[in-house]
Amino acid sequence: MLQQLFELFILALPIACIAWTVTHEEVFRxxxxxxxxxxxxxxxxxxxxxxYLFTCEYCFSHYVTLAVVVVTDFHLLFDDWRGYLIAGFSLVWIANIYMSLFAYIRQDIKKEKTEITLLEKKSEVLSETTDKKS
Known part of the structure; x- marks a missing residue:
């Protein structure tokens, strides 16, 4: 059971990566x-x-998950079709948590970059006005 949980959190990483890249990154614009x-x-x-499936990371993650479950034969709790069903929805859920965290971190980084740029511009304006007064 512990091995399955470990695999769940590891397999959700490439699912999140693929779904995010296809639906958000410049390379697929x-x-x-x-x-x-x-x-x-x-x-x-x-x-x-x-x-629409290719524009929504949540929707697209279901299809990426389906491919991952088929390729890896990953299942949770049960060895029959129920295990695949539980694994699929669990992987989607964990992958979407990863994507939400990634989006939050990126938003915070972008905010910090914007604040730094504004401070640099203010500093330039202050130094220009100081130089003109001298």
């Missing part, structure tokens, strides 16, 4: 913009929902 456009302007609901 163009395909994501294409998906956003099709998710909003598609003719059928099925078409729109298909493309």
């Amino acid at each position: 163009e395909p994501r913009e294409f998906c956003v456009k099709n998710a909003k302007q598609g003719r059928t609901i099925l078409y729109r929902k298909f493309f």
Whole structure:
């Protein structure tokens, strides 16, 4: 049981990484913009929902999790289909906790960078006005 919990927290890391990268990072910006456009302007609901999956980290994490469960044969508590079902939803939940923490940390870092930039600009303005007075 302890081994399964360890595997749960480890397997959730690549799931979170893949889901976040595809749905947020610059490297996938163009395909994501294409998906956003099709998710909003598609003719059928099925078409729109298909493309929406690539824009939402929560939604996309389900599909990444499905692939991880299939590839790793990971299951929790039970050795039959119930173990795969429990493993799938558990992995999604842990992966989304990881992504939420990552988003929070990135937001805090961005806030600090913005504050530093503002302080640097204030410092430049003060030094320019001091130099003009001298």
